[in-house]
Amino acid sequence: MTMTPIDPAALDPAVWTATCLAQVERAVAELRRGGVVALLEGDQAALVLAAETVEQPALAALQTASAAGKKGEVRLVLTAERAQTLRKRGLALPANLPANLPADGYRLLSVAGNLAAEAVRQLADPTVAAFDAKALGVAAANDVAPAFCRGAIELVKAARLLPAAILVLVPRAGLDHWVDIAFRLEARDLTHWRRNAAANLRRVSSARVPLEGAEEAEIIAFRPHDGGKEHLAIIIGKLDTAKPVLTRLHSECFTGDLLGSLRCDCGEQLRGAIAAIANSAPDGTGNGVLLYLAQEGRGIGLVNKLRAYRLQDAGADTLDANLQLGFGADERLYQPAAEMLRQLGVGAVRLLTNNPEKVTGLAQCGINVTERVPHVFPSNDHNERYLSTKAIRFGHMF
Template identity: 75%
Template sequence: MTPIDSAALDPSVWTATCLAQMERATAELRRGGPVALLEGDEAALVLAAEMLEQPALAALLAANGTGQGGVGKGIRLAVTAERAEALVKQGLVPPAPVAGTEGDYRLLALSGALAAEAIRQVADPTASPVAWLSAGIAPAADVAPALCQGAIELTKAARLLPAALIVLVPREALDQWVDPAFRLAARDLAYWRRNAAGSLRRVGSARVPLEGAEEVEIVAFRPGDGGKEHLAIVIGKLDPAQPVLARLHSECFTGDLLGSLRCDCGAQLRGAIAAIAESGAGVLLYLAQEGRGIGLVNKLRAYRLQDAGADTMDANLQLGYGADERLYQPAAEMLRQLGVGAVRLLTNNPDKVTGLAQCGIEVTERVPHVFPSNDHNERYLSTKAVRFGHMF
């Protein structure tokens, strides 16, 4: 399947095609393979830095400048501005401003002498810093912004560290390196971001009595891009004519399932179910956005950075992610499909109130949702209050 021409397709066909291409591309990145991004007359091979192995690096070096009139610019590494700042502090990247930088990324030129392991260390803040790496890294500004930002977007969508290797190749040479199924137009990434939530489909439901809430139906919603399902835990009988008591809960494997004391997620989950049951009816949306949207593996990396002294926000920034990567469109779409247009929101987070409202769901009231701290999560809760603006 070749990159699609949006002007030539029915919007519904474009949606399905774009989502299918994203699913293939992110899966390929997670297995360490390259994908191609296209922008105008330019084509780039993209590979997730986290997954780089020496054979793949050798292939990228071979692809550099292939074909008649080859590009030959060398290997570039696109990282987020947050990760670049951390690399400057470690002395791995020159502190001078990076010319030609746009948006939230920085582009770096890598020496062909760098090994795959060294490049992985550049991408991963939990790896031990290696001082000699600085000799093989220099600022660059010779790749189109859409390709750089698109490469980072792809790694984020694949739940990998947001750092991507980029090699420009002639479009006529793409067949030598990337199957057509793994080629994307960079412009389609923005379309995917806007429309992935709208592709949610209700795919299954069942009555599941819970401790303290026996009248419960769990409804599963599947995104069209092949990602993880979101769940709606509907307690009692909803009355769409009235604002519904609701809770947006991002999944937390460590807190919800294992009872981790590093966060308050488990207490918030069970407390919300109890509060909704006591009120008579409502809904808890269990969203597949682990670790404020960075995924479980990256959350564990963030924990390591926190153990080394970073707070919750700074740990995410050091990984190259934003402070909070969660999206509210999926929650809003789930509520709409449940017939809910207005909610009384169980939350301490003002961003959830704003986010839902921006997605078309009226929030008539913020209902506080506070639980006692313990010796392990006091700093975590303090960071929520001081840096994220949570209201306890």
């Protein structure tokens, strides 16, 4: 997997105002509840409806808006990964889609003006009942500005929904009839918003919390500027930042960390990392930090991770399940971890990981990784294939 270099200019806090962040968050909430939002560019606007939450009344309203805008067209934007899966299922898309699709790529489809909400959900969700893709009358299109397509995908991903959306172009001047001003935002504002929100964290609370196997522990909560879910830093012992700090980046895993799921090794990695950091000091108090990051399921969210599990039960491996859902192999960002370390005064780390992408990701965000410390646990009958996929397809080093 190729990491995209970080553009420092894209992370300038001055680029983002409280107003921009509030607009994005309102739009995300509206999409999650099945509402319509508007993206703006020049004298045009695109009405956006998340494919996963679409219901017939909202879809009918967009179909009416399409006719009123004298476009007469309804479009569906998908990630390139999801479009590739649909083509394999018989959808009439160009045969020259590349095998290795970019994580931020998309495909635009024209759909029938009377397409039902259920059909839209079928196109977006690979876990629904099988359907005849050819019978839906869907074809490739290229008549919507890239800013609208990318912006729509960015919004539904931010809403932790499947990455697919209905688009209808209307004149900006006539937008009052369709979308309240609170749910409109400039398409260009979405270009770097996720990275900016991830990189701009503030410390909001902390407390001493003795842990099993690490009694000298403190938990510090960091909240992103967009008001999203907090990331946590678990400090074990007293940090000595004069030398590289033993550090673990752990993405939250509700099923593994809390329920003890045997499908993954996350719970063992979490508790093992706490023990390893505690035992890193001669007196057993530790000298290190575990960053507990709100990026469930490699960044696709818990609901989509459960969908991925269903696809894995049907034969897909971990990576292919993500691609079938329309996500990249790994949607996580490393800006939050890097910013938390900087605020803790940590500039160099010994990284407790089997994943070389974590080493690369932190380094690209300005943290010096002086050593990769292996973090390996035995497999079981339920996660053996998962760990094998990690090694073979993700390049993890066991």
